[in-house]
Amino acid sequence: MNGHIGSLKIALLVMALALLGACLMPGTGPVQAQAPQESQSEESGVAVSGQEFPVPLVPLPKTITPCRACHGPEKDFPVQFKRHEDLLVHKNIRLAHGGVRVWCLDCHHPDNRNFLLPLSDGKPIDFEHSYLLCGKCHGTKYRDWRNGIHGKRTGSWNGEKQYFLCVSCHNPHLPKFKPLEPMPPPAKPWTPKETQAKH
């Protein structure tokens, strides 16, 4: 189960980074769910509510939401709408996602930092459903993920499983999968020279 715990750790690390490194974020990571009863009309009628893809909602405790520390009611730092300045402030975040084409406000809600940008229905996406946002650009990957083709599921092949969300494996700011140290190669079989072969 080492690998499993390892990936959980990675997932948590990713979360921590994603949320300005300060706060815990329950509800992401592997999520318990029943096997999806997915309709084939996947791309249409996407609802933010999560009914379409039954990842149970885990409400975020208001106290630890990350962005309100600075952008909340107490302190209300203005949002910079230029990529350069924004990144200067959030200097603990390394952004390498889509090159220069993507920046903070392509995902994060400019006014409500505890949410992500909305889909076409205008309702902001909460962090538990970040995969909906990922799916906006990565449509085919999203479709594969929903079908269990992309990404990882563990548990039961015919029952309850754990789904790994996009951010469980990919840090949204540095989405490229990190290289791993491989386990050792197999032992080689003995070679004839090493034994007292007769012929």
Add this chain to the structure above:
Amino acid sequence: MARSGFFISAGKRLVTGPPLYYLWVLLLLVLAGIGVSAYAVQLKTGLIVTGMTSYVSWGFYIGNFTFLVGVAAAAVLLIIPAYLYDFGPIRDIVIVGEALAVSALSMCLMFVTADLGRPDRVWHLIPGLGILNLPQSLLGWDIVVLNGYLFLNLFIPGYILYNAYRNRQVNMRFIWPFILLSIPWAVSIHTVTAFIYNGLAARPFWNASILAPRFLASAFCSGPALVIILYQIVRHYTKFHVKDEALHKIAEFISIAMAVNLFLLFAEFFKELYSNTHHLSPLKYLYLGLHGKGNLIPWIWTAFAFNVVAFVIFLIPATRKNFATLNLGCVLIIIGIWIEKGMGLIIPGFIPAPLGEVWEYMPTTLEVLIAIGIWAIGLLILTLILKIIIPIETGEFTAAGTVANSELRHGQIAA
């Protein structure tokens, strides 16, 4: 008197003989003892004491097995002229060929048993008690045909000789169907053995239709070569008469068989070399080496040279009829085919492995000792059979004679 008398006097014959006979049997017994002890180690420790791995999962045992099936099958080359064409010189001596087949078959069965990981479970092969996976498994078929052939080769000469011993006329109408049956059966043992390998699509080196014909062709070289040498030994040490004519006839067969064998090898070479696909790799490994590995190269070229030289010897009537060159040719053929059909056929089938890895195989000392032990037991079986049947053939050992002998109390037996 009748039956027990035969066994008692046969037993007496087995334990009496000239010093050379004792020495020979003693040597075989010692070698057999070493082999059996080595086998005990293998049983105790597991097949890890052999050179085999999960990459090359068959080796020296199966190589020897394959060679010996060929030797056994070659008896048909004597049976056909002897019984079908009633060629006198060979009909007189066919019985020795059948004895050779019996001993070769017993060695085959011993080699397969030595190769088996769980000999304690051989009963799983017995239909009813266990499960013999017929008609699917070629190994199942091989067990059937080998045992069937063993039965035929024990029964036919046994019947003929027992009648000779009792001084009775052989009922040819009774034995004839068995003789006829033994001819296709001889072909079948080697065909089925070839099919064991031939049927495996995973191993392109074996998965060629030419394999079974090649098996037969090479068997009809090595088997008769052994027979020629055996006959000369037998006629040297016993009163058993073998005409030169018979030996030369057999040598003629060999020259034809070797021509076919070399031609088939050439056909195989052409197909693989010209098409130059990945299926060439095992052949490349065998003759030239692959990825810097080529333990078998010196062996296979030796075999090739021996076979070609022997072919020339057998082709030219002058050298074929000269016993010095004839015997040289026979020895060359036996060694050449033993390499080609044994290690040369089995090992490259596994190299490269199905996923492309190249791991070689060489038998360990223990494996070689076990193989020598099995050969010793096989030769012992042959010696003992000949010790009984040749005096019967020559008329020295009959039911009537036994009585006379026991009365005279002198065991003056040529063998």
Add this chain to the structure above:
Amino acid sequence: MSDSNKTTQETATIRRDKKDRATEAPACGKDSIQPDRRSFLAGAAAFLGLISVSSCSWQEFVQNHFQRMTKTEIEETVERLRAEYKGKYGKDFVVGTEAPIDGTLFGYALDIQRCIGCRRCVYACVDENNQTRNPQMQYIRVLRFKDGNMDLEESSIYYDPEEVPEKGYYYMPVQCQHCANAPCTKVCPVRATWTEPDGIVVVDYNWCIGCRYCMAACPYMGRWFNFADPVIPADQVNTQTHYLGNRPRMRNVVEKCTFCIQRVRVGKYPMCVEVCPVGARKFGNLLDPDSEISRIISTKRVFRLKEELNTQPKFYYFFA
């Protein structure tokens, strides 16, 4: 399996970190198992009876083929095995005999695009399935190819860089392909290996005679032979087993991947699926059109290894 273990390393302690894994005994531990004089004599003595040589009990000797045993016989056998394993490993084993689940035909898919060649699956499989550590046995071989070809002969399984994936290479793990037209089961002279109704190719380790014909017949290196007594450290042995799966084996029999029959027959994913850090491994019911495996087959372009041999593997490779 009493005294026969002496020859293999009683002292073999195999720790689980990478370094020790790497320095494990060679795949067939030849050097370590050279017969000494004592075992030679002991062997000669043991040769007097085959039964004593194989050091198995009378019940084991006469044990029937799994498919021919009655329910009571199976129960008795399981009890005997549990006692044997308890004696050997000091632990209580579960030896399951779960039957196939109706309406299932297992299939497997592996995303070559995703696999990074980290070999987590290889070692998870060894631990889950109680494969011998010395001599080493691994059901999964991870092949590394150079970009631009899929030539098995040019592939390597011994790559050992600091980090994977490596630039210019891609990886393809290979294990038993659970062929629908399996050449291995066909050739077995005693029917000791067969395809279960749910598509898993299994071996009855107590029926196998060790002829290794199936190994010669397999085009995928999917079968492995216990050339010596398997060695599994007692603290690492997996006690959740299945009769046709990961129960401890004996020497001189063939074994193989069973899709973790002990797991999948109770609904769990195989261990290699569970452990894959990149989610490249997919498993499910081919008869269920909504299963992951069915979705992959219907929406992705898949291929099967050596399809020209008509083995019809239920193991698919795909690029997603």
